[in-house]
Amino acid sequence: MDVGIFGNAGAGKSTLFRALSGVREGSPQGKNAGVCVIKVPDERVDRLAEVFRPKKVTHLTIAFHDIDAGETDLLSPQALAELRSVEVLALVVRAFADDYHPAPPGGLDPVAEFRDLSSSIVLSDYIVAQKRIERMTKEARRDAEWTGLHKAIDAFEKEVPLRDVELSAEEDRALSGFRFVSRLPVLLVMNVGEEGVTGEPYPEVTKEAAKAKVPMVRLCAKVEEEIAQLSPAEQVDFLKGMGIARSARDQLVRGAFEATRYISFLTVGEDEVRAWNIREGGSASAAAGRIHSDLEKGFIRAEVISCDDFLRCGSMAKAKTEGKLRLEGKEYVVKDGEIVHVRFNV
Structure with a gap:
């Protein structure tokens, strides 16, 4: 999964990126500067690895991309190109002020900032859609792309993002090539000051996130950057001392999964224990394709068992005798944390 971290200058998105990557400010970076890949912690994978002792253990990974806004235009061509290459958009808004970063003249307003970012994204998509419609009008084309674009433009004119527009499967496929940014799932990240770590500053942001139907994460990027420089044991003590329930890394991982509505399923064996992601509601056939x-x-059938049931049984043989290991067809909806073994014939 690729997550783009984006926001206005001064919102603290680069500080947040350093907290995730563990890279100190000013440190030399190679060709992959601006991208960090982190392993998604999953206790189920670790426990299954203890049982199977495989040659290889593979956790899910998430790549975070630090996407810079344009110097004169927030959504520069380069920024738009980078935004269109990710699967989730983490929009960082500022809710902190200190001696080095005083509040702007009008004061801090993270709700207005989020709305402005969202409006800018919708406007950029509107321009693309409008240009395409003008060309199609001259060509007298009337197909799924035409109807999908008209639905999109109607929504954009009301400042509604494309992810909130109901499209038919055919329309969705027709518009997928445009890579509209407002189609991306969004995670709202409110960057607070140290004093806001344990409280609930700006409760109106929580209401705005609920209204926009996007998950929200509240964190202090500055504190998280300091935590990232500590050893794992020291990090646990620091988080506890600050009263922080989860690190920024953990919060963003959970938020990204919530935004995309991904779940994870597992495959096991002596060669590899591995976690895979799939959209919530995905079928056994789709899981096989992953x-x-x-x-x-x-695809013929899938042998399915919940990870918890397997760990209680201790082996597939016992799980089968207890009726916990099931055979499911291609339309079966895979659930989070299930172990899936696919029977197939090609």
Whole structure:
């Protein structure tokens, strides 16, 4: 999963990125500067690895991209190109002020900042859609792309993002090539000061997130950057001392999954124990395709058991005798934390 961290200058998005990557400010970076890949912690994977002792253990990973706003235009062509390459958009808004970063003349207003960012994104999509409609009008084309674009433009004119527009499957496919940014799932990140770590500053932001139907994370990027320089043991003590329930890394991972409505399923064996992600509501056939396209093409049945049931039984043989290991068809909806073994024939 690729998550783009984006916001206005001074919101603290680069500080947040350093907190995630563990890179100190001013440290030399290579060609992958601005991208950090982190392993998604999953106790189920670790416990299954203890049982199977595989040659390889593979956790899910998330790549965070620090996307810079344009110097004169927030959504410069380069920024838009980078935003269109990610799967989730983490919008960082400022809710802190200190001696080095005083509040702007009008004061801090993270709700207005979030709305402005959202409006700018919708406007950029509107311009793209409008240009395409003008061209199609001259060509006299009337198809799924035409109807989908008209639905999109109607929404954009009301400042409604494309992710909130109901499209048919055909319309969705027709518009997918445009990579509209407002189609991306959004995670709202409120960057607070140290004093806001344990309280609930700006409660109106929580209401705005609920209204926009996006998950929200409250954190202090400055504190998280300091935590990232500590050893794992020291990090636990520091978080506890500050009264922080979860680190920024953990919060953003959870928030990204919530925004995308992803769940994870597992495959196990002596060669590898691995976690995979799939959209909530995804079928056993789709899960097979995540593993390998041949498994989806030749799908016969899937052997399915919840991770908790397997760990209680201790082995697949015992799980089978207790009726916990089930055979499911291609339309079966895979649930979070299930172990899936695909029977196939190609």
